[in-house]
Amino acid sequence: MIQHPTEQPGNTARRLKAVILGPTQPPSGGISTVLNDMLASSLAEKTQLVLVDTRKRTPVDRTLMQGIKAQARLFAEYIRTIRREKPDVVHIHSGGSRDFYRKAFDVLAARLLRTPVVLHNHSGDFNLFVDAMGPCRRAFVRFILNRCTRVIVLSQWWKEFHAKLTPPARLRVLHNAIHSAPYENNPPKQQARRTLDLPEDRVIFLMMGVKGHRKGAFDIVEAAPQVKAGDPNAMLLLVGPDEDIEPAAGENLARLAAEKGVEDTVVMRGEVDAAARYIYYAAADCLLLPSHAENAPMTIIEAMAARLPVVSTAIAAIPEMVDRDSTGILIEPGKPEQIAEAVLRLSRDESLRAAMGEAGYGKFTRSFEMEKAFVPRLLEIYQEAAAKKRVLNRE
Numbered sequence: 001m002i003q004h005p006t007e008q009p010g011n012t013a014r015r016l017k018a019v020i021l022g023p024t025q026p027p028s029g030g031i032s033t034v035l036n037d038m039l040a041s042s043l044a045e046k047t048q049l050v051l052v053d054t055r056k057r058t059p060v061d062r063t064l065m066q067g068i069k070a071q072a073r074l075f076a077e078y079i080r081t082i083r084r085e086k087p088d089v090v091h092i093h094s095g096g097s098r099d100f101y102r103k104a105f106d107v108l109a110a111r112l113l114r115t116p117v118v119l120h121n122h123s124g125d126f127n128l129f130v131d132a133m134g135p136c137r138r139a140f141v142r143f144i145l146n147r148c149t150r151v152i153v154l155s156q157w158w159k160e161f162h163a164k165l166t167p168p169a170r171l172r173v174l175h176n177a178i179h180s181a182p183y184e185n186n187p188p189k190q191q192a193r194r195t196l197d198l199p200e201d202r203v204i205f206l207m208m209g210v211k212g213h214r215k216g217a218f219d220i221v222e223a224a225p226q227v228k229a230g231d232p233n234a235m236l237l238l239v240g241p242d243e244d245i246e247p248a249a250g251e252n253l254a255r256l257a258a259e260k261g262v263e264d265t266v267v268m269r270g271e272v273d274a275a276a277r278y279i280y281y282a283a284a285d286c287l288l289l290p291s292h293a294e295n296a297p298m299t300i301i302e303a304m305a306a307r308l309p310v311v312s313t314a315i316a317a318i319p320e321m322v323d324r325d326s327t328g329i330l331i332e333p334g335k336p337e338q339i340a341e342a343v344l345r346l347s348r349d350e351s352l353r354a355a356m357g358e359a360g361y362g363k364f365t366r367s368f369e370m371e372k373a374f375v376p377r378l379l380e381i382y383q384e385a386a387a388k389k390r391v392l393n394r395e
Contacts, residue, residue, distance in 0.1 A: 016386055017048040019081055021106055022093030022120075025055040030176070030298040031093050031122050036274075037178050043375045047382065050085050052078050054093075071102065078106060082113050088386035089149070091118045097129030104144045116149035116385040120174075124295040124316065125214075127161050141165055149385040154296035155317030172381050175321075175367055176296050177374035183305040186282035193283045196276075202235045203347040205311070206284035208277065208299045211250055211268065212243025216290030216313070219336045221253055224262035226340035227347075234265065234347040236288065239280055241271040281306035285353055286346050292333045294318060304364035309356030311342045321368075327360035 022035045032055070039049065057070060082090065090110040094103040100123065110117045123129065130141060145151055145166040152174045153159050159171050186192065193200050211217045220236050227234050242249040250268060257266045272280065287303035289312040296317035303310050310328030312318050322328040329345065331338035346353050367373055 015046065015048050016089070016382055017050065017085060017087045018382055019050045019052060019078075019085060019087040019090045019115075020093075021052045021054060021078060021090065021103075023055040023095075024051070024053050030295075031095055033178065033274075033298045033302075034122075034176050035093060037370050038374070038378075040179065041370050041375050043378060046375070046379060050081060050087065052081050075105065075109070079109055079113075082110060082115055087115060088389055089116045089118055089382050091120060091382075093120045093122060095122055097123055097125055099123070100126070100129070100141070100144075104140075107144055107147050111147050114389070116388045117147065118150045118152060118381060118385050119145070119148040120152040121158070121162070122154065122295055124291075124297075125293040126158075126295070127316075128293060130165070138165075145170070149388045150381050152381065155320050157317050157320065158295065172377075172384075174377050174381065175373060176298055176301055177368045177370040178298070178301055178305060179370045180305055180365070182278050183281065183302070183307075186278055186306065189283060192279045195279055196283055198237070198283055199235070202233050203231070203286075204235045204237050204284045205286045205288040205343055205347075206280060206303075206308075207236070207238045207240075207288045208280060208302070209240045209289070209297075210243045211238055211240055211253060212246040213249075214243060214245075214291065214293050216292060216333065216339075217249065217253055218256065219290050219334060219339055220288065221256045221260065221262065221266055222336035223339035223343070224257065224265045225260050226337065227343050228262055228265045230340065230344040231347045232265075234343055236266045236343070237280075237284070238266065238268045239270075239272060277302070278306075281308065284308055286311060286343075287328075288339070288343070289313070290331065290333065290335075290339050291315065291318075296321060301364065301368045304360035304368065307357035307361045309346060309353050309360060311339070311346070323359070323363065327356055327363055 023032050024036055025032055054074060092103050092106050094100055107117050107119060130138060142165050151162060151166060151171050153162050153171055154176055156173060159173050162171050190200050207220060209215050217238055224236055253268060257263050281302060287299060287308050287310045289297060289299055291313050294316045300310055300312060300321050310322050312322055312330060313333040314330040315333055319330060322330055324330045329342040331342055
């Protein structure tokens with residue numbers, strides 16, 4: 001648990017207190033990226049933040065009983081924290097669709113303890129999760145959302161979807177955001193490539209994230225023969241761990257690349273820490289993210305902060321983040337030929353890459369920078385939720 005001091009020297013005014021429930025690891029996870037930047041922002045000076053860290057503490061090959069015990073210990077820590085700290089608001093970060101069921105208990109516990117709840121939904125496939133439900137499970141989702149004081153969604157698209165499940169007045173759009181400083185302090189491109197042992201003379205298209213079907217990694221490999229034939233200088237660099245629901249994804253991708261004879265075009269590397277992520281962005285020429293399911297990808301925001309153009313799919317919040325043919329190129333999911341066409345268009349035109357990268361950076365500073373965009377908006381949401389605490393205490 002991380003707790004920031006209640007008072008600063010010379011400041012006796014009581015600050016709003018929030019208990020935060022979310023993971024600070026792994027370094028490649030979207031929620032952990034937002035949460036770590038949030039904890040390092042001025043929000044920690046303007047409010048009192050108490051973190052209950054939900055990062056995974058059990059081994060990958062844990063037994064079912066180990067997993068249950070770990071969840072039980074975490075839930076007990078969460079309850080003790082709310083009782084001890086008596087916060088004005090609980091801010092719950094919810095990830096994948098299965099995570100919603102775990103977070104439902106956290107929502108109900110906070111409500112029983114008469115504490116307003118802000119549920120922050122980061123799930124990239126929440127729509128698929130809900131659409132596949134029968135009436136009983138959908139009623140449960142509605143019930144949980146309606147127990148929240150505010151529900152944070154990452155885009156207008158997701159607000160419209162959630163409005164089918166809970167009143168729009170309960171919903172607030174808050175774009176993901178990051179700090180700009182790490183990207184401004186990045187090394188020059190050629191130095192970054194030497195650090196990472198990458199070729200200095202190729203055009204590198206970076207996919208940063210889990211490797212699997214959901215992020216479109218297999219579509220990238222399928223597109224590689226067309227890319228290689230059109231521009232042998234283009235490199236498709238996939239960096240990140242295997243998708244947790246596809247544990248053999250990396251091996252299968254390597255096998256597919258070998259079958260297609262594109263091992264020199266498709267290069268794969270494993271998960272990297274935060275410091276290395278910045279260097280990979282500095283080394284790249286473009287971000288490539290042909291996902292099949294997303295929410296509001298952190299990698300797009302990171303790419304814009306690094307002045308990289310983006311090639312991604314026109315799904316979920318992405319069309320709100322990437323301005324078509326201005327900050328990047330939007331394609332359809334599951335279309336390797338469109339990936340290849342976008343890659344070749346950008347690999348052959350350095351001036352276009354530079355123009356799109358600068359346009360993306362401008363949008364980043366306006367909409368996705370932590371201090372300018374995220375912190376003021378989240379403070380408003382906290383204050384709205386905290387104002388409901390007196391109502392809960394009267395119930």
